[in-house]
Amino acid sequence: MKLLDSTAKGVYLITVTPFTDTGALDLPSTDRMVDFCLDKGVTGLTILGIMGEASKLSAEESLQYTQRVLARVDGRVPVIVGVSSPGFASMGELTRSVMDAGASGVMVAPPSTVRTDDQIAAYFDMVNETLGPQVPWCLQDHPVSTGVQMSTGVILRILKNSPICVMLKHEDWPGLAKLSAIRAASDKGELRRVSILTGNGGGLFLPEELTRGADGAMTGFAWPEMMVDVVAAHARGDVERAHDLFDAYLPLARYEQQAGIGLAVRKHLLQQRGVIASAFVRKPGPKLSPQDLADLDRLVRRQDARLRALG
Template sequence: MTVGLNERAKGVYVIAVTPFTDTGEVDIASIDRMVDFYEEAGVDGLTVLGQLGEAPKLTAAESRQVVERVLERLQGRLPVVVGVSAPGLAPMRELADAVMGAGAAGVMVLPPWTLRTDDQIHGFYRSVGEALGDTPFVLQDYPLTTNVQIAPGVIERIVRDVPTCVMLKHEDWPGLAKIGALRAASDAGRMRRISILCGNGGLFLPEEMERGADGAMTGFCFPEMMVGVCRLFEAGEREAAHRLFAAYLPLARYEQQQGLGLAVRKYVLAKRGVLGSAKLRAPGPALSTADVADVERLLAAQERRLAEIGA
């Protein structure tokens, strides 16, 4: 069985999409292909039911179905983190207990948008720790979505007071200084050193690694880029990591568009044979003819650039 999530986690915990059929049902066959694809790409773990996994569009039964299928396909070969954010602690705990019982390694919790003060944020995550018991969890810091600003000092307090908070999903923007501040705090002994994996589609991954991040917890239609960047950094080949990242950056930038980005990701994953359909569950955008032309042009340019640098 996969070891539970802990502070030493590193590498790429890819945010998995949720495949749907053309008529909007959960596509089990595509889940299997997707899991195989991510594993073959070399990721270190998977995160399911994230914001870009269309989790809010799933029923409770579908959420469990997706998690159970991913876990069944992996058979413990990679750790799986499950997003369990909910309006209340009771449904959060219910889903967390279910997925941990099925074999998940840990869960991820996004703060509710109603939190405004440092004490409210700290109090919320203390309550999360109490509600989840021994379950290790990821603090998802995504102010672009939640409008909840979590200062480094507040994260220090949470990490000191809630021992089951083992990872920060860093998705602040701009947020490089926050990574540096947290690493300085752990170096000085003011808090435990926790894992920091970063989001935002990997747009700042090399810079985040330079500041002390342990890897990425995000999605991109070419997860092998993120895996390559993390492995090159671990090997001390920082310039090579930056060159590899730069080859994929135009497509990563295009994929990071608010609203349209997930449609781009699913289009490319379907084109790569991972998904049977590029369908987003309603409400969700569809790519126009002009959008598709943009993506195809970016894919062709990316292929040429990768050949030029021998990647």
């Protein structure tokens, strides 16, 4: 597996973790999900993220799932593994295991216990020490889930102090100004250029983020082809086409981003598409109401009609 580097671009899809109806890991669905993602043209995969229910997996399950994904991918695309943890022993152990299994790099978000810029910077100094000089990593900035506000200044400080941090997963909201400032710093030569992939609101600002200098997307959606096609259209200079495609998917993408039920929505839609066998979400997790299901049926029908009209 090729190691992650700062030239990464395209769509690194954040995957769900498939379970059976009884809550066990569903490895056959995992294989099917990997095949589905690759068939839709994703550039890479990111697993064991927040929407992958990483915090609900045991250490043994995390490694078993990672090994299954890597075996199915078989080196065709890079795979990034989330290893965020308040404790560095568990972070280091999981990192060594997944890198030995063939991962391309790891992703780390700050724990909720760090608050000031100095605390945040010191934490990531320890991340560098824990991962070592050979493991490329992605800095995840997702204050909605972590509760940690990383200013533009502290992100620049982390990147300057972390030569093996090759990617920023930009998920602050609102975050367009931050994205512009970080990209401007590298354009001016104040910072080495790193890959910036966006996951803001599940891609709800993707066209604008691409215009601001993002290299692609790292987020999840039950229609990964949306992100693939939008990023490709934007890259070839057809910005209006990128916006038209994005607009067609936006109502369903917005519905999927509801706090509380978003993961259940995504898993339901993936089950409907035949990707996973069960929409089971481990506790604590939401269940969809009959009204939710009716909303989704309507939105899918309208999306299909809009896409047919766009050709």
